[in-house]
Amino acid sequence: MRLTFNVNGRQQEADDVWEGESLLYVLRERLGLPGSKNACEQGECGSCTVRLDGVPVCSCLVAAGQAQDRDIVTVEGLADQAKKRAAAGCAGGACGTTLDEAKQWESKPADGQSGEASTSPLTLSPIQQAFIDAGAVQCGFCTPGLLVAADELLERNDSPSDADIREALSGNLCRCTGYEKILDAVRLAAARAGAETAGTGA
Amino acid sequence: MGVTRTPTNITQGSQTKGGIGESTLRPDGTLKVTGEFAYSSDLWHEDMLWGFTLRSPHPHARIKSIDTSEALAQAGVYAVLTHDDLPTEHTKYGLEYTDTPVLADGVVRHHGEPVALVAADHPETARRAAAKIKVDYEPLPVVHDEASALADDAPILHPGRDDHHAGQVPHPNIVHRQPIIRGNAEEAAQRADVIVSGEYEVGMQDQAFLGPESGLAVPGEDGGVDLYVATQWLHSDLRQIAPVLGLPEEKVRMTLSGVGGAFGGREDLSMQIHACLLALRTGKPVKIVYNRFESFFGHVHRHPAKLWYEHGATKDGKITHMKCRIVLDGGAYASASPAVVGNASSLSVGPYVIDDVEIEAVALYTNNPPCGAMRGFGAVQACFAYESQMDKLAEKLGMDPVEFRQKNAMSQGTIMPTGQVVDSPAPVAELLRRVKAMPLPPEKQWEAAGDAADVRALPGGLSNTTHGEGVVRGIGYAVGIKNVGFSEGFDDYSTARVQLQVINGEPVATVHTAMAEVGQGGVTVHAQIARTELGVTQVVIHPADTQVGSAGSTSASRQTYMTGGAVKNTCEAVREKVLEIGRRKFGTYHPAWATAELLLESGKVVTDGGEPLADLVDVLEGETVDIELEWRHRPTEAFDLVTGQGFGHVQYSFAAHRAVVEVDTELGLVKVIELACAQDVGKALNPLSVKGQIQGGTTQGLGLAVMEEIIVSKDSKVRNPSFTDYLIPTILDTPTIPVDVLELADEHAPYGLRGIGEAPTLSSTPAVVSAIRAATGLALNRVPVRPEHITGT
Numbered sequence A: 001m002r003l004t005f006n007v008n009g010r011q012q013e014a015d016d017v018w019e020g021e022s023l024l025y026v027l028r029e030r031l032g033l034p035g036s037k038n039a040c041e042q043g044e045c046g047s048c049t050v051r052l053d054g055v056p057v058c059s060c061l062v063a064a065g066q067a068q069d070r071d072i073v074t075v076e077g078l079a080d081q082a083k084k085r086a087a088a089g090c091a092g093g094a095c096g097t098t099l100d101e102a103k104q105w106e107s108k109p110a111d112g113q114s115g116e117a118s119t120s121p122l123t124l125s126p127i128q129q130a131f132i133d134a135g136a137v138q139c140g141f142c143t144p145g146l147l148v149a150a151d152e153l154l155e156r157n158d159s160p161s162d163a164d165i166r167e168a169l170s171g172n173l174c175r176c177t178g179y180e181k182i183l184d185a186v187r188l189a190a191a192r193a194g195a196e197t198a199g200t201g202a
Numbered sequence B: 001m002g003v004t005r006t007p008t009n010i011t012q013g014s015q016t017k018g019g020i021g022e023s024t025l026r027p028d029g030t031l032k033v034t035g036e037f038a039y040s041s042d043l044w045h046e047d048m049l050w051g052f053t054l055r056s057p058h059p060h061a062r063i064k065s066i067d068t069s070e071a072l073a074q075a076g077v078y079a080v081l082t083h084d085d086l087p088t089e090h091t092k093y094g095l096e097y098t099d100t101p102v103l104a105d106g107v108v109r110h111h112g113e114p115v116a117l118v119a120a121d122h123p124e125t126a127r128r129a130a131a132k133i134k135v136d137y138e139p140l141p142v143v144h145d146e147a148s149a150l151a152d153d154a155p156i157l158h159p160g161r162d163d164h165h166a167g168q169v170p171h172p173n174i175v176h177r178q179p180i181i182r183g184n185a186e187e188a189a190q191r192a193d194v195i196v197s198g199e200y201e202v203g204m205q206d207q208a209f210l211g212p213e214s215g216l217a218v219p220g221e222d223g224g225v226d227l228y229v230a231t232q233w234l235h236s237d238l239r240q241i242a243p244v245l246g247l248p249e250e251k252v253r254m255t256l257s258g259v260g261g262a263f264g265g266r267e268d269l270s271m272q273i274h275a276c277l278l279a280l281r282t283g284k285p286v287k288i289v290y291n292r293f294e295s296f297f298g299h300v301h302r303h304p305a306k307l308w309y310e311h312g313a314t315k316d317g318k319i320t321h322m323k324c325r326i327v328l329d330g331g332a333y334a335s336a337s338p339a340v341v342g343n344a345s346s347l348s349v350g351p352y353v354i355d356d357v358e359i360e361a362v363a364l365y366t367n368n369p370p371c372g373a374m375r376g377f378g379a380v381q382a383c384f385a386y387e388s389q390m391d392k393l394a395e396k397l398g399m400d401p402v403e404f405r406q407k408n409a410m411s412q413g414t415i416m417p418t419g420q421v422v423d424s425p426a427p428v429a430e431l432l433r434r435v436k437a438m439p440l441p442p443e444k445q446w447e448a449a450g451d452a453a454d455v456r457a458l459p460g461g462l463s464n465t466t467h468g469e470g471v472v473r474g475i476g477y478a479v480g481i482k483n484v485g486f487s488e489g490f491d492d493y494s495t496a497r498v499q500l501q502v503i504n505g506e507p508v509a510t511v512h513t514a515m516a517e518v519g520q521g522g523v524t525v526h527a528q529i530a531r532t533e534l535g536v537t538q539v540v541i542h543p544a545d546t547q548v549g550s551a552g553s554t555s556a557s558r559q560t561y562m563t564g565g566a567v568k569n570t571c572e573a574v575r576e577k578v579l580e581i582g583r584r585k586f587g588t589y590h591p592a593w594a595t596a597e598l599l600l601e602s603g604k605v606v607t608d609g610g611e612p613l614a615d616l617v618d619v620l621e622g623e624t625v626d627i628e629l630e631w632r633h634r635p636t637e638a639f640d641l642v643t644g645q646g647f648g649h650v651q652y653s654f655a656a657h658r659a660v661v662e663v664d665t666e667l668g669l670v671k672v673i674e675l676a677c678a679q680d681v682g683k684a685l686n687p688l689s690v691k692g693q694i695q696g697g698t699t700q701g702l703g704l705a706v707m708e709e710i711i712v713s714k715d716s717k718v719r720n721p722s723f724t725d726y727l728i729p730t731i732l733d734t735p736t737i738p739v740d741v742l743e744l745a746d747e748h749a750p751y752g753l754r755g756i757g758e759a760p761t762l763s764s765t766p767a768v769v770s771a772i773r774a775a776t777g778l779a780l781n782r783v784p785v786r787p788e789h790i791t792g793t
């Protein structure tokens, strides 16, 4: 079958899709968007999380055909999505956690970026930057799914409590970090958005 | 060369930004958050086929026949391979013993053993074709525990063994046995006022790395193959792959792809040889990606263990002796079992001073899933048992469990049961003190909060099973000891190539190693070391491949020590060379070139007094310095096979935990409220990464304590190969993990650092169980602890 849908703001088509293929497979293998991960393909790990018409879903459990004519945002589209939100006057958090409350974040700004990263002069969304700064990325296999889930959380709740963060991310497994730095990253992104809003008087 | 040598101590480059000791950020971080980082499962090639592995449904069976014709006839299928299609007489591989068939050879020895391979143009086509392969099995009797392995009529799983332990083992179904005898435990037991004994059991844990086993093999025009894969040790893979393919090692070119975690589970081969075989047969690139179901069969697990312990102590709290016997289930193939036996036996005493010991550890061959490396191997199982014993002893003596441990804690100078003197800091009592001194989380927060109480903080969480009634708090402590690096006389080395040149008017260092970055942050640390040693800002980390010498495995907590040490060592040689060039070019301009200690700092050659002599850019003008060197840690010795004596380990690593749990005693639900850790890291090269390692390791120990177990039935079948049934901690199961980092330098190690990745996985498990015991009063001699163990139902 042929599928038409909108991925990260762009109209996309996929041909010869077999009806048993998941949305995850089509994104990764047919559209060249391998950012969404395939850690279980059983709906249990969240590494494949994308937004389908705004709602976070496990794309490994969505039959590709169900995505016909719908809007999908993957990790590859997070930075653009954040830019659009900022332009629309919502910086992903209007008020929120103060910087002091995010004090568990300890990384000091250092150049740190070398090698591969220096060739990739991308603008990152606030949650992407916070994951790097807080040390929330180790192997990084859980990261794309967590970023999509955390971004959605901050969109609807600009100053989440720790319990809110844990609840929102409870469907995303991470085997490396013990989650502490992931919590730090979400707190940090919320705090930065709050500080920015306060700073501009918005 | 000039009279001055550059100093090799820590002061070199300490002014350079982004060097060691700073929490610099991951060089691969940006790619990982944008989704562009290419993991082994993300690879794609024009015209690529998909490989699939048919696996045995039986734990032990003879294969009477295999009929592949129907599978081969399917549209879209390019090849079907069985054992008969293997190209050479080398049809087995293995880490320590060459005992694992690439494809089953007339017999399968465990549930999930690879039997046949299919390559097709779509993964589903390959899967469906594999289902059409007809295998006629004749089931054989199953060996599933020590009794059935050593019974008179036990089937011998590997007849005609020729491995290096075959001559010494008491039974052919024993992979390896290591006794350790020191002092006289019988006699010392006479001095004991109290004696406690116990039988403990540790379930089979899975590494559960998130990135599935996967890779891409591309046939080369020269008859060789290029393999892109996620692994822990490229050169070890290469050594095992090339003979099976019948290719010289130069024709198997391996490149590390993005690795989605490892934790020991990628030390053994999985799909590597299979993908190469299919690629060479079809002449097309072949990709293999396991799904989670297959992943549970596709790698080895942590050895389940039974441990018998006896300790004695005097009234004043000094331990008199220890006897133990540890039986590890190695499953169908040897994998890393011999090394696991070495660790379990030599670390079975724990971080305590006990002069009189009698120790025996064995690993069995059974028809259970093969077990091998997982974070902390051998030491994790022992730690659960000896720490349970420490609590029992303290209780029997009426002593505080922390004080009792401190009274018997080892320190620098202590003699291990192997006779090895611990010759670097061993701050066991201090770690316990620190972890105990941390503030405790508030009690009964649900009462204090009144109506605002958040059920999410209670056992059962969002299931809303309690509002605090029946909930009891418990606190438990544990401490552990882990060896760092490869032990028992293994020639453990790592290789680093470092280039220094001027690019676009700036000095740039390129670091090339074969180190597998599996998430631990080795690439971050290599860049930091190069900055510190060479005084440059720009460092490029070359992709890891087999075009440079071996880096050894990313395991045994060894990579920062070993490949970090190799990078440091090569950088020192590069620095010598740079200064030699500088003296040649500019030596006549300033007497300090000949007389002073010279450093490289912030892009300049400076004297140790800080006076700049030249810009690195000018020194390097028209020159490239390019050096590749091997680096070794000091040699170790094998353990004597009768007495277990020997300088077996190069370094030890210590961590202590305090667990605070709340248990719903009616439903048996456990909520771990906090899991505090204190660890000596020698020197934190990157403090942010160090904490990340400690928190991650702690969480895996928590998983073993209360959640994680691969259930293997009595007939040796795997019952729960999915994330639906094999549960690892989610963010809701994981408590806050405060970390107190101690830095006492080990003078034998680069920068004084200590390997840190595994120690926190050891003590986390017994600390949690100790806290549950404190809350419930139950004995709990087995992990993981399940609700029914608490409610007795």
Ligand code: FES
Residues within 6 Å of the ligand: A037, A038, A039, A040, A041, A042, A043, A044, A045, A046, A047, A048, A049, A058, A059, A060, A061
């Ligand atoms: S891959 Fe979709 S939930 Fe795990």
Ligand code: FES
Residues within 6 Å of the ligand: A136, A137, A138, A139, A140, A141, A142, A143, A173, A174, A175, A176, A177, B210, B260, B261, B519
């Ligand atoms: S960083 Fe490896 S799984 Fe989360």
